[in-house]
């Protein structure tokens with residue numbers, strides 16, 4: 246019997262067709278996949294030798310509908326390292342099914358990406374945070390997930406993929422190929438969702454670049470949006486342990502981890518979440534985009550330096 250999520254999901258073959266189409270159009274073979282958050286699309290412009298596709302021209306791809314999300318998939322190199330960059334992402338509040346907004350992560354995987362770097366704009370709940378701070382995400386609270394809206398809900402494609410060269414188990418007389426389900430296991434672990442080595446590397450790189458004063462580590466909480474939070478909601482999320490609140494990223498992280506990619510994620514604190522009934526402040530998208538512009542250079546430098554370090558470290562290559 247078909248369930249509702251079947252109608253929104255992309256099969257392995259759908260994803261493979263999209264990845265094959267892209268691979269046929271470009272010689273770039275990216276090991277790093279980057280997702281640009283609201284107003285942070287400038288990161289994609291930093292790529293050299295670009296081959297770019299509008300989402301509307303890519304078979305099966307959803308379309309960006311939000312101001313500040315250009316809707317282009319850009320292949321190129323960042324300091325010599327082959328990357329693919331989503332200049333614009335998809336959100337639940339655009340009306341897309343959760344399986345649809347996360348489909349690009351599976352395309353990344355099929356393109357050969359091993360490390361995913363995600364950025365987003367977020368409201369600061371932690372009272373020590375300032376607008377313009379960059380938070381390295383160390384963990385998340387998945388609010389839509391608590392209500393059952395998880396991108397992995399629905400049938401898991403259990404057909405086996407045999408990896409003949411990679412991860413094969415060596416026996417005395419023969420080599421047994423390691424097998425995996427198509428994208429990943431039914432019940433993936435999320436306690437190690439955000440790669441700890443990459444978090445440390447980002448702290449080190451941030452310190453070298455002189456960014457320590459505005460570099461933070463914290464917990465990101467995703468909500469469905471598009472309405473911003475009430476004061477009571479912000480207070481509750483803060484009490485629950487969230488340092489920043491936003492409307493994206495977590496679903497992508499879950500799908501990226503499900504298919505075995507390493508994940509690193511950053512939030513730019515674009516506004517302070519309103520926690521006080523006496524406050525005159527009101528969250529708004531224009532402020533989010535404006536803060537993105539103001540911190541664009543540092544964010545770009547942090548990500549591109551990190552990407553370079555991946556290349557130089559055999560653990561990550």
Ligand SMILES: O=P(O)(O)O[C@@H]1C[C@H](O)[C@@H](CO)O1
Nearest residue numbers: 282283365366492493530533
């Ligand atoms: O794509 P991200 O998470 O960066 O976008 C945030 C959340 C909303 O889409 C928007 C609100 O201003 O920015």
Ligand code: HPA
Nearest residue numbers: 366367368490491492528
């Ligand atoms: O305050 C916020 N709340 C939710 N999402 C956001 N994205 C940027 N700022 C915010």
